[in-house]
Amino acid sequence: MENHSGHGGGGGGGEGGNTQYETIGASSTSEIKFHPEMIIRRYDIDIKLEEPFRPNTNVSKSDALMVANKLFSEYPTLFPSSAIAYDGEKNIHSAVELPTGRFKVTVPKGEDISPHTYTFTIKPVNSPELTRLYEGIQPSILREILQGMDVVSSSDGPRGGEIAQHFGIAVSEKISEEMTEVTTRVLKQPNLKPPEGDGQWNLLNKAGKHIKRWSVLDFSQNPTCKWHKPMVQSFPQYLAQHCNKLGIQMEETPLFYHGSNMNVLSNYNQLYGLLTYVHKRAERRLQILICVMAERHNGYEIIKQICERDIGIKTQCCMSYLANELKDQYLTYLALKISSKVGDSTISLFNRLPHLDDDRHVIFIGADVNHPSGFNTSSPSIASIAASMNWPGVNRYAARICAHPHGTKKIWKLGEMCLELIQAYACKNKIKPGKIIFFLNGVSKSDKVLTEELDDLKKAIKSNGYSPTITLVGVQKPHLMGKRGNIPPGTIIDTTIGFDFYVCTHNNGILCTSEPTHYHVLWDEHGFSSSEMQRLIYNLCYSFSYCTKPVSLVPPVYYACLQGAPLP
Known part of the structure; x- marks a missing residue:
């Protein structure tokens, strides 16, 4: 004091x-x-x-x-x-x-x-x-x-x-201490590949890709600021050992290590030259490049642009001050992301998603706008969109982000970013998706969404005979419910007429932390029933690659939220 x-x-x-x-x-x-x-x-x-x-x-x-x-x-x-x-x-x-x-x-x-x-x-x-x-x-x-x-x-x-x-x-004594009681029903857990009985799974003894060619690009060395913490040299070895412990096969020694500093991230030409050098040194055959940064930096977006769009390197960024702690929790988080990025999946659904059983491909898109918190009134808001890249597996995603003026709620260039992702899907699968199911975070019932975001999407993608059917679902992040214990995964709270309901999807072991998410179908060209949409959302929550249990938020939105606030 x-x-x-x-x-x-x-x-x-x-x-x-x-x-x-x-x-x-x-x-x-x-x-x-x-x-x-x-x-x-x-x-x-x-x-x-x-x-x-x-x-x-x-x-x-x-x-x-x-x-x-x-x-x-x-x-x-x-x-x-x-x-x-x-x-x-x-x-x-x-x-x-x-x-x-x-x-x-x-x-x-x-x-x-x-x-x-x-x-x-x-x-x-x-x-x-x-x-x-x-x-x-x-x-x-x-x-x-x-x-x-x-x-x-x-x-x-x-x-x-x-x-x-x-x-x-x-x-006043007029307010009741009791929470509102509602009638619920519980959906059955979906069938998974491989079978899992308790709603959670692990990676042990599951065949996956062997990560042989990986390298470390360390931007935390030669610190220029007193608060920068250089990466400890044992981190790559600990990361590889932890991946193998989880069942993710990874060579314990990287192809090479290259040290740099944070100043490079502020110089586009210098950064491009460095990443091109790394690519050539690995004979253009890297499976994953681990990029270690000393702090949050706008250069993160440039790394992603150069590596994953221009050169063709998959990257996993992390923060040196977290890496240096060598804690299992953070290493597991990185390991799951690395496994997903090299093409593995922790789990997949055994059956197709409900009401989507015809021959047309389906793409799931999630959108979110992340605003600076606290007293930050100058940093831009970040709009992010994530879309599934495989069908019917629905466990691989790509994303686009765009900076907006501070506090902007509408997603600018929404149609343009969605079109890029649809084109990426078509390039990968040799066919354009015939159905789009779009989850928009932060909205419920809103005519403005229908007249602006939906119109923007339709105008951008519908051309040259391509006219996919669209369903638009508003999403509001989890709401805390229950004070005596957790409500079970698959719980549906649906007491109103229409497509307006809460779904509790995650399996949380901490008491009194169940958080159902609110969903509202704003536009539907596919003819979903309310129960079919609820089942689709619940099943999708088992396909999130970064976790070994179902998550609380539908994955397209979850991935979009992570892109808007990507580090640490």
């Missing part, structure tokens, strides 16, 4: 049997009562990751809450948790005066990851009294008070407990 001033202490109002409350915000479901003499103090919060240092890294809301809770537990007198409400972003509301300044907080990140150190900076903003709700105050101040009350009342859950009492706030 450093450079802080002020002091903790002071009691909150609203305690005791004779407290007189006023009421505001009454509705048919809830109302908030408050003590008119109470003061809500607001503080501005800024949290930065200090160690390991990663430039341009934003702290997520979940990490921010973890850091705040750690700080409050270390200094309970200065930060009495029962008198503080933190929104997980930039605001703390407090019933007592808090110390200001900068604090260092070290948070353990689990047995596979080293602890992280953060700076937690707190500055006072204002202290609006609740009595000013009765005065002719400016709308901005009124909004400030009401927002503070909302954060406080939500910090204790539906009935408002100890925290709300310190602020002199009470929440």
